[in-house]
Amino acid sequence: MKRILLQDTNGSLKKELRDFHVAFSSYLRDNNLVDKAQVVLVSDIGVYNKGIVAKVLPEGFIYVNLNSANIAEIVDKTVVKGEKIDALSFEKKNKQMRLVLRNCGIVDPESIEEYIAADGYQGLANALAMGPEKVIEEMKKSGLRGRGGAGFPTWMKWNITRGVKGDEKYIICNGDEGDPGAYMDRSVLEGDPHSVIEGLMIGGFAVGAKHGIFYIRAEYPLAVERIQKAIDVCRSKGIIGQNIFGSGFDFDVEIRLGAGAFVCGEETALIASVEGLRGYPRPRPPFPSVKGVWGKPTVINNVETLANIPYILFKGGAEFGKVGTEGSKGTKVFALTGKVKNSGLVEVPMGTTLREIVFDIGGGVLNNHAIKAIQTGGPSGGMIPSQFFDTAVEYESLQKLGSIMGSGGMIVMDEFDCMIDISKFYLGFCVDESCGKCAPCRIGGTQMLAILKKISEGKGEPEDMVKLNQIAQAMQKASLCGLGQTAANPVLSTMKYFEDEYKAHVIDKKCPSCKCPSLVVYSINKERCTGCSLCARNCPVNAISGDRQSKYTVDTAKCIGCANCYEACKFNAIVRQ
Amino acid sequence: MVVETLKDDVKAVIERWKDKEGNLIMILHDIQDRYGYVPREAALEVSRQADMPLARIYEVLTFYNYFKLTPPGKFTISVCLGTACYLKGAPALIEEIRRLLQVDEGHTTKDGLFHLQIVRCLGCCGLAPVITVGHKVYSAVKRTDVMGIIAEHKTVEA
Amino acid sequence: MAMTREELNKLKSAAQSNPPRNWIRVGYSTCGVAAGAKEVLDVLNEEIKAHNMDVIVKKCGCVGLCSAEPLVEVNIEGAPRVFYGKVNKDVARRIVDEHVCQKKLVENHIYEI
Numbered sequence: 001m002k003r004i005l006l007q008d009t010n011g012s013l014k015k016e017l018r019d020f021h022v023a024f025s026s027y028l029r030d031n032n033l034v035d036k037a038q039v040v041l042v043s044d045i046g047v048y049n050k051g052i053v054a055k056v057l058p059e060g061f062i063y064v065n066l067n068s069a070n071i072a073e074i075v076d077k078t079v080v081k082g083e084k085i086d087a088l089s090f091e092k093k094n095k096q097m098r099l100v101l102r103n104c105g106i107v108d109p110e111s112i113e114e115y116i117a118a119d120g121y122q123g124l125a126n127a128l129a130m131g132p133e134k135v136i137e138e139m140k141k142s143g144l145r146g147r148g149g150a151g152f153p154t155w156m157k158w159n160i161t162r163g164v165k166g167d168e169k170y171i172i173c174n175g176d177e178g179d180p181g182a183y184m185d186r187s188v189l190e191g192d193p194h195s196v197i198e199g200l201m202i203g204g205f206a207v208g209a210k211h212g213i214f215y216i217r218a219e220y221p222l223a224v225e226r227i228q229k230a231i232d233v234c235r236s237k238g239i240i241g242q243n244i245f246g247s248g249f250d251f252d253v254e255i256r257l258g259a260g261a262f263v264c265g266e267e268t269a270l271i272a273s274v275e276g277l278r279g280y281p282r283p284r285p286p287f288p289s290v291k292g293v294w295g296k297p298t299v300i301n302n303v304e305t306l307a308n309i310p311y312i313l314f315k316g317g318a319e320f321g322k323v324g325t326e327g328s329k330g331t332k333v334f335a336l337t338g339k340v341k342n343s344g345l346v347e348v349p350m351g352t353t354l355r356e357i358v359f360d361i362g363g364g365v366l367n368n369h370a371i372k373a374i375q376t377g378g379p380s381g382g383m384i385p386s387q388f389f390d391t392a393v394e395y396e397s398l399q400k401l402g403s404i405m406g407s408g409g410m411i412v413m414d415e416f417d418c419m420i421d422i423s424k425f426y427l428g429f430c431v432d433e434s435c436g437k438c439a440p441c442r443i444g445g446t447q448m449l450a451i452l453k454k455i456s457e458g459k460g461e462p463e464d465m466v467k468l469n470q471i472a473q474a475m476q477k478a479s480l481c482g483l484g485q486t487a488a489n490p491v492l493s494t495m496k497y498f499e500d501e502y503k504a505h506v507i508d509k510k511c512p513s514c515k516c517p518s519l520v521v522y523s524i525n526k527e528r529c530t531g532c533s534l535c536a537r538n539c540p541v542n543a544i545s546g547d548r549q550s551k552y553t554v555d556t557a558k559c560i561g562c563a564n565c566y567e568a569c570k571f572n573a574i575v576r577q
Numbered sequence: 578m579v580v581e582t583l584k585d586d587v588k589a590v591i592e593r594w595k596d597k598e599g600n601l602i603m604i605l606h607d608i609q610d611r612y613g614y615v616p617r618e619a620a621l622e623v624s625r626q627a628d629m630p631l632a633r634i635y636e637v638l639t640f641y642n643y644f645k646l647t648p649p650g651k652f653t654i655s656v657c658l659g660t661a662c663y664l665k666g667a668p669a670l671i672e673e674i675r676r677l678l679q680v681d682e683g684h685t686t687k688d689g690l691f692h693l694q695i696v697r698c699l700g701c702c703g704l705a706p707v708i709t710v711g712h713k714v715y716s717a718v719k720r721t722d723v724m725g726i727i728a729e730h731k732t733v734e735a
Numbered sequence: 736m737a738m739t740r741e742e743l744n745k746l747k748s749a750a751q752s753n754p755p756r757n758w759i760r761v762g763y764s765t766c767g768v769a770a771g772a773k774e775v776l777d778v779l780n781e782e783i784k785a786h787n788m789d790v791i792v793k794k795c796g797c798v799g800l801c802s803a804e805p806l807v808e809v810n811i812e813g814a815p816r817v818f819y820g821k822v823n824k825d826v827a828r829r830i831v832d833e834h835v836c837q838k839k840l841v842e843n844h845i846y847e848i
Contacts (some may be wrong), residue, residue, distance in 0.1 A: 004817055005847055042845035043803070043820055055847055057815040105798030105808075116743065117750035125740050180659035183700035183766075190764040191796015218606060218643050220700065223767050238738040245740045254597070257606050259641030263696070276599035278640040294598060337702035338659035344703050345799030352797060378660070411660050425663050429697070435640075480818055540676055561774075562672065564720065701766040703801020714769035 002037040002079050003057040007045040009341075009363075016067075019039075023068045027075055032484045038080045044342070047092055048363050063088040081316050095356050097323065099182075099331045100307045101347050111224050112233045115194040121239060123313030127202045127249035132162060135206040141317030143329030144309075148174060148302030149380065149406050149482070150264070151395040152327075154309075157299055161207040161289040164297040169209035172293070172300045173200050174270060175216035176225065178262035179378030180429065183410035184333040184345055185303035189223035190305065191217065193230040197253065199306030201240070202313055204251050207299050212253040215270055219260065228255060262379075262433035266481045267300050269435070280437050281481035302407070304333055324350035328394040337376075338411035339366045349395070352560030355389040358412055369414040373497070379426045379433075380486035382493030383419065396432035402493040404486070418515035419494040419501045424452045430487035441484025444475040448491060456516040460506040465495065514576045517561025521577055528573035535565035535574060580618075586611055587622040599639055601629070605644060614645035650685040650692030652730050655709045659698030662706040665721065670706060671695065673723040690731070740802040755791045759783075759830070762792035762806040770804035775827045779807070782831035790835060801845050820846040 004024065008017055024039050046441060047053045050064035054074070061084050063074065071087060077083040098104075107114040115121075127135045139155035146152045161169065173196060177185040189196060200212045216224050231253050234240040242250045256274050263269045264279040267288050273279040274293055292298020308330060312320045324330050328350035337343045340365035349355060354374050358364070365371045373383040382403035384391070391397050395405050413422065431445040448471050451464050472488035479485045495502060504510045511519040524535070524544075531548035543559040547551030554565070566574045580586070590607040595601035604627070608619050615638055624631045638644045655695050656662075672683065674693055678686050685692040701707050704716030710730055715722070761767070761776045779792045790811070800806055803820025807830065810816040814834060819826065819841060826844055833839045 001838075005845060007839075009842070038839055040845065041841045041842050043843060044846045044848035045848055057847075066776055088644070091752075101799060104796040105760070105806075106795060108793050109763075109796050110794070113746065113750040116747050119747075121743055125743060129740075177700075180663075180696070180698035181661050183698070183702060186700045187764060187766075187797045187799070206686055219696070219698075220765070221769070239743075241737055243737045245738065245743065256599075258643075259602055259606070260643035260697075261641050273602065274599060276601035276603075276637070289604065335702060337705065338664050342802055343798065344801035344803075345797065347799070391757075395667055396702070409660065411664070413664065418665060422664075425660070458624075540672075562669070564669075567720070699765075699769075701769045701801065702806065703766060704770060707769070716770060 001035070002059075002082075004037055004039045004074075004079075005042045005045060005055040005057065006039065007043075007046075007053040007055075008041045009044055017052055017060070018069075020066065020068055024071050024075075027071050028079075029076065033075065033079060034522050037075070044363075046361075046428070047090060047574055048359075050090060053090075059084070059087075062090045062092055064090040064441050095361055096347055097331050097349050099200075099311055099320075099323070100188060100304055100333050101345065103195060104187060107192065108193055109193055110229055112237065115192075119314055120194055120310070121198055123310035124198050124201050124205075124239075125245050127205055127313045128245050128249055132206045132208065135202065135313065136162065138312060138317035139206070139309075142308075142312045142320040143317075143324070144305065144312060144320065145328065145395065146302060147304035147308075147332065147407070149377070149404065151405060154301065154305055157289070157301070158203060158206045160287075161209075161297050161299040164290055166208075166297045168296045169207055170211045170212070170213060170293045170296055170298040171200055171204040171207060171209040172213045172215055172270070172274065172298060173306055174265065174267075174300050174302045174366045175214055175220070176258045176265045176270060177217060177220075177303070177407060178265045178433075179380075179407045179409050181337055181378055181411055182335045182407045184335055184383075184408050186217075186220050186223050187345055188303050188307050188333075189220065190226050193223075193226045194234075195307045195310050196227070196303055197230055197234060197240075199301070199309035200253065200564045201244075201307065202309050203299060203301055207297075207344065209297075209299065210250050211250065212251060213274060213293070213472070214253065214255045215264075215274055216255060216257060218257040224255060224257065231255070241258050261435070262429070263435045263481070263483050266483060269481065269498070270300065270383075271298065278435070280435055281483075283480060286502060290329040301414055304408070325392065325394050327396055332393065332405065332408060334376075334408045334410040336362050336410050336412070337372075339369065339414040339417070340364070340412040341366055350394055353390050353392050354384065357393070357410065358389070362412070365412060365414050369416065371412060372415055372417060373413045373419070375403075375411040375413060375422070375490075376409065377404035377489070378409045379429045380404060380482065380489055380530060381406045381409070382489045383413070383422075384493075385496060385497040402489070402496060404489070416515065418456075418511055418513040418514050419498040420452060420456050420505055420511075421513075421515045423491045423494045424449065424456060426486065426490035427452060430483060434483065434487075438478075438480040438484060440475045440478040441480070441487060444471045444479075445484070445487055448475075448488065452491070455502065455505050456504065456511075457518045458509040458516075460502075462506060464506065465502055468495065514563075517563075520561050520563075521556060522554045522559055522565065523556075523562065523575050524552050525575050528571050530571055530573075532570075534568045534570065538568040540564065580612075583616075583618055583622060587619060587626055591623070591626050601627075601634065602641070605617045605634070605638065609644060613649050614647060616648075617646075647685070651690045652711050653692045653694060653709075655694050655696045655699070655703070657697075657701075657707045657709075658695050659702060659705070661697075661702035665705045667706040669720045670708060670718055670723060673720050674727070677724060677727060691727070755808060757788070757790040757811050758833075759792045759810075759835075760808040761792070761797045762797050762804060764797035764803050766797060767804045767806065772805040774824055775805050775807060775822050778824045778827040779831065782828055783835070786831060786836060787834055788831075796800060800846060800848070806846070809834055811835050811838065814840065818846045818848075819844040
């Protein structure tokens with residue numbers, strides 16, 4: 001039996017689609033083929049802006065831009081004979097590639113048997129058989145770079161720690177995913193805990209560490225629970241313990257919880273937190289590879305980095321190195337969110353363009369609004385405007401645009417998102433999370449935030465933009481750790497690419513996106529107003545008055561610009577400018 | 578607050594962690610899991626039993642956002658203010674909750690029923706904007722939904 | 736007590752042999768649970784039991800289609816393997832009734848990306 005899936009995503013094609021659906025079903029009925037095919041409306045086929053789209057199962061043919069004239073041909077050729085109709089076909093390229101998420105959504109995270117069936121712990125067994133030098137050699141071949149943000153080559157990090165003399169060394173999994181808007185680490189910890197443990201053990205073996213520590217946010221209780229269960233079962237099966245796979249390698253792991261401090265994602269602050277102290281960063285050198293936890297040589301790898309490692313040791317570094325670009329190997333998982341149709345986790349080979357990620361995979365902007373920018377790298381990253389959407393995603397290319405790869409947040413902003421407002425949001429985050437130890441970050445952030453607030457309230461002056469730039473540079477140069485050094489990035493990148501918006505706020509005292517309450521004037525279009533009073537009932541400050549006859553008006557002196565009326569009105573009668 | 582079992586509770590927690598170096602944060606996590614916050618009496622008890630200056634304990638407690646020093650309300654309303662939730666209208670939700678409950682973030686209503694807190698990313702960005710009340714998660718919340726969500730918990734109480 | 740490589744490989748071949756023919760997977764990460772995966776899992780288990788079907792219902796991690804959570808993947812002989820998104824208790828019942836029992840796909844919830 002064939003299944004004809006018809007894509008019914010948004011209402012725009014409703015009538016045509018309904019007619020097509022009815023016509024298809026009746027054609028099958030009229031030709032006595034009802035038991036040969038089932039026509040099903042489905043939520044998504046993943047092909048957009050191509051009219052009526054159908055997918056035929058089990059063959060998987062995708063037909064696009066269909067109309068009722070195609071029905072007979074589809075039934076005769078495809079349903080009856082199983083042939084493909086080339087003229088209607090659309091070849092959908094699968095732009096995603098799952099290496100990190102290879103088991104997520106497939107194995108039961110609480111079953112070690114399923115993980116082992118999916119080649120689990122084979123990479124570790126290979127690593128133990130080949131010896132630490134060769135493991136590092138494989139890592140070098142793979143070209144894997146750290147996925148936590150900075151993109152430092154993993155083999156180099158391991159090699160440095162391996163070279164430091166010391167009887168006791170530590171390896172830490174950094175699961176303190178603090179970027180608001182990125183959650184791939186949580187997803188991997190919850191969905192495939194064993195792969196992270198296996199990666200950690202391989203790393204421990206390579207650098208000569210017998211102790212592994214998972215540092216995980218306390219806000220991720222399910223991730224903590226799954227990792228704990230996975231550690232326990234590994235211990236009971238003899239995968240974690242002594243003389244692992246008969247190699248003489250001993251290893252043990254424990255979990256330490258974060259407690260809600262973004263700065264603890266920074267290596268030296270994380271180490272302080274593991275030691276039970278305030279999460280203050282400290283100057284480097286000495287680097288953690290020399291003096292880390294309890295003063296012992298320590299290597300810290302992020303969750304996504306570690307999840308790649310079992311694959312590399314199982315398939316070989318060269319195989320992994322085939323994916324990606326010259327300087328950035330492998331894949332990257334992005335948390336695609338914001339004003340995008342299909343928000344979720346996507347994993348793509350390095351070198352995929354921003355446009356492919358947002359439009360081909362993400363399905364484009366929500367409600368078909370115009371896209372304004374893509375933000376990558378969270379509070380340390382920057383805004384990328386539409387003229388650069390064909391940029392291939394790599395560590396260096398994003399840096400050149402004033403953003404960073406970061407941990408992998410990718411947030412889509414549309415025409416209604418104000419760049420000053422969003423810069424204020426990110427900077428506010430860094431000010432909240434600044435540990436207060438060094439002055440450039442503590443004072444600089446607060447001062448920049450005050451200026452941005454002033455601008456968004458319409459009190460900005462032209463020299464404010466100069467000041468923002470000066471403070472930003474001071475913070476970049478003089479802050480102690482990565483948090484302060486990068487905190488100004490969202491402001492700098494918006495000033496660079498959206499200078500007009502800043503000028504509109506500062507000079508014209510207007511917010512082009514109608515977002516900043518003080519700069520938006522609300523009024524009611526009397527012709528559209530039906531006098532239903534919904535706006536008045538939704539106004540928190542009683543600034544709207546009137547009645548059914550005389551219609552409603554806004555008292556601009558009382559109005560706080562909350563936009564409640566604008567959202568409530570069903571007749572588009574609220575005007576804002 | 579004085580709980581009869583406080584001394585024993587703290588003793589059990591310290592027993593569990595006593596062999597681990599740098600255990601203070603983990604001890605405090607266990608205490609907060611037990612009481613919903615870290616009562617001053619418990620901090621004092623940790624200080625006594627683990628032979629640790631009280632200042633050392635408060636130094637950590639006040640640095641990390643996760644630790645609470647006052648009892649939470651019967652229901653904690655957490656509004657996610659991650660980037661996705663922010664863009665999709667979380668600020669309006671906070672405004673609405675404040676207006677309806679007359680409570681500021683980080684505070685508990687006078688009747689002790691609701692505690693309002695702002696959290697940085699609950700990790701369900703695909704469902705934005707998200708708020709949680711107790712263990713219940715509400716996704717794609719609109720400003721107009723807030724009143725119903727609060728009422729739902731008020732009736733449970735009544 | 737340490738495991739040897741031979742034991743690992745033995746475990747692997749044991750785990751790979753006899754894969755279940757009919758199964759349903761429920762995405763059971765924080766986002767899925769937040770969207771209602773627990774109720775869905777419970778209903779699926781009850782219904783499969785009530786219909787006395789030879790189907791394994793199990794939890795898995797997140798596939799990444801967060802906006803369509805809770806997600807349920809269904810693989811039943813005689814019907815194509817598909818993902819259902821935005822599944823609630825009612826849809827879960829229909830999955831068992833229509834997809835599992837009658838081998839008919841359930842309308843309006845398939846995400847075939």
